[in-house]
Amino acid sequence: MYGSGMYGGAATQKGQWASVGPAAWSTSGNASMSSKGWTKGKVVAPKAGPSIVAPKAVGAVRPPAMQVGAIRPVWSAAPTKAKAAGVSAPLVPGRLAPGTQALAPGPMAGKMGKVVAPKAAVMPVMPMIGGIAVPPGGSLKRKLKDAPEVCWDFVKKGSCIRGDSCKWSHEAHRDEFDLASAPATKKQKTNSGAAAPKQGSGIKGRTDEDRAKAKEDYAVWRDERITFGTDTNGANASSLDWWYAQVCLVCLAECDLAIYQGHRKSHRHLARYKEVGGASLLPGVLRPEPNLVLPLQPPNMDKWLSVSGFTSGGSILALGEQDYSFSLSIAQKQMAATQQVRLVATSYLAAHDPSEPEVHVRDDGLRSTYSRKSLPSMEGALDKNIQEIQYLGGTVLHSVDATDLLGTLYTQKPDALYDIIVFPFPRASLRRGVDPSNPRLIRNFFRSVQQSLVLNPGGVIELVLLRSQYGAWDIACMGLEAGFKLLRHTALPENFYQSREMSGKTWTPKDAEIYVFGQV
Structure with missing residues (x-):
């Protein structure tokens, strides 16, 4: 037959x-x-x-x-x-x-x-992957198109802007896949027709030079916190100790807290941990719990004023203003409660320059590199709010860098001390997703307050952030390193002020809170 x-x-x-x-x-x-x-x-x-x-x-x-x-x-x-x-x-x-x-x-x-x-x-006996025989000379790695359960962004970039809300798995690693067979992306070209500079992975608009400089900063953070060769059996390979400011200090890979949960179990991380002989925290270095324990409470104006201390009569320094509506609201509450205003309101940008165009960017690539030198007029809101603050008795300053208070604040207003230093919605750039420059900003801000000695004994530092940013940016660790710990927090009431981006574009914060830090 x-x-x-x-x-x-x-x-x-x-x-x-x-x-x-x-x-x-x-x-x-x-x-x-x-x-x-x-x-x-x-x-x-x-x-x-x-x-x-x-x-x-x-x-x-x-x-x-x-x-x-x-x-x-x-x-x-x-x-x-x-x-x-x-x-x-x-x-x-x-x-x-x-x-x-x-x-x-x-x-x-x-x-x-x-x-x-x-x-x-x-x-010949062929190896099987997912029930499919791999021919001789074929790759044992899977193709992304054959892995619908995997987050392609996480595999390709090592990060995913969706974070916890991503419906695909972050457990896989790029080494498990044949990315060479993936369709190549088209090269961007400049107006002259030449190929655009190669962009770094993970963050749009960042060049390889920017990425290399960031790696140097991450290496400094690593050397400040951990030492290698102390866990040769790999018992603590998946510890939270190695995550800091949206960076894995073992791999120097960028990842927020949600992404790190999958990264620390990946082949890449475990192989690197084994290669360096394990790690341990240096003496005196602490790794606080990044997430908050208490659930988000509904906003309440009376509780907001009580927790923030804005109506207690103390001197207040406000940083990072845009249209100064946050500081104006504080000044109005101070005047109503104590009949006086003790407020210095500052902006990082210079005073408004009519010759600088006002542009509201929406594209992620443009947002990642967007910058301004002066404050936008914000359709007249800037000048109106500044005049009202000054009328109530407050002080308005420009070009104050929260990470260099000694060099930019003290030179404009020497010998001033404050009971409250508040920074509403600090942000290093308009980039979306994982961006360690935001935790770096907070880290340098806490250290600047500590080094400049502008905070009165018993004074507090306050940050206004989204609840998700508190954990994702490792705020607890940034404060503890500089000698500050979280004392209390409460929700931001609606209509307390008009929040804006650096470009002057308005936005509405969701699930925002004020976090009050005191000296340890």
């Missing part, structure tokens, strides 16, 4: 032949072959070709294997081999029964009066 690889048939008689091929059997007729085919008195198997001519006895019955519906043999000779053997007929594959696999026949030999069946070819 052909289905099992065996040949059947009667003995031959002189001058009578049957043509056997992968396409069909012929029932009668003489056949002529080349010198490489069959010869009279001796059966010679062709070296390569689509058909075999076998002798047929008078009255022979077609073998059962070739009855209607039977499995026909399928030959795997390539067209190039068939051509080399002098066979011009095309190779037509036979019909296979469902579930059967065609095997290429091995060398054949024949003797007068019988046909010798070819030995079954030995098929």
Whole structure:
């Protein structure tokens, strides 16, 4: 039977032949072959070709294997081999029964009066991935298109802007996939037609030089916090101790807290941890819990004023203003409660310059590199709010850097001390997603307050942030390193002020709170 690889048939008689091929059997007729085919008195198997001519006895019955519906043999000779053997007929594959696999026949030999069946070819054992056989020379890595459960952004970039809300898995790593087969992205071109500078991965608009500089900063953070070669058995490879300011200090990979949960179990991280011989925190270095324990409370104005201390009569320094509406609201509350205003309101940007265009950017690539030198007018809101603050008795300053209070604040208002230093919605850039420059800003801000000595003994530092930013930016650790710990927090009431981006564009914060830090 052909289905099992065996040949059947009667003995031959002189001058009578049957043509056997992968396409069909012929029932009668003489056949002529080349010198490489069959010869009279001796059966010679062709070296390569689509058909075999076998002798047929008078009255022979077609073998059962070739009855209607039977499995026909399928030959795997390539067209190039068939051509080399002098066979011009095309190779037509036979019909296979469902579930059967065609095997290429091995060398054949024949003797007068019988046909010798070819030995079954030995098929190599192929590795399986996801139930699919990988051919010799093929990649053992999966393709992204075959992994619908995996977050492609996380595999390609090492990060995902969706964070906890991402519905795809962050457990996989790029080493598990064949990314070379992924479609290449089109090169961006400048107006001159030349290729644009190569961008760093993870954050749009960042060049390789920016990325290299960031790595240098991350290496400094690593050396300040951990030492290698102290956990050779890898017991603490997945510890939270190695995550700091949206960076894995073992791999120097950028990842917020949600992404780190998957990263610390990845092959890349575990291999790197083993390579350096494990790690441990340096003496005196602490790793506080990044997330808050208490659930978000509904906003309440009275509680807001009580927790913030804005109406307690103390001196207040406000940083990072845009249209000064936050400081104006404080000044109004101070005046209503104590009949005086003790407030210095400052902006990082310079005073408004009418010659600088006001542009509201929405594209992620443009947002990542957006910058201004002066405050936008914000349709007249800036000037109006500044005048009201000054009318109430407050002080307005510009070009004050929260990370360099000694060099930018003290030079404009020397010898001033404050009971409250508040920084509403600090942000290093308009970039979305993972961006360690934001935790870096908070880190440097806390240290600047500590070094400048502008905070009265018993004074507090206050940050207004989204609840999600508190954990994602590692705020607790940024404060603790500089000697500050979280004392209390409460929700931001609606309509307390008009929040704005650096460009002056308005936005509405959701689930925002004020976090009050005191000296340890």
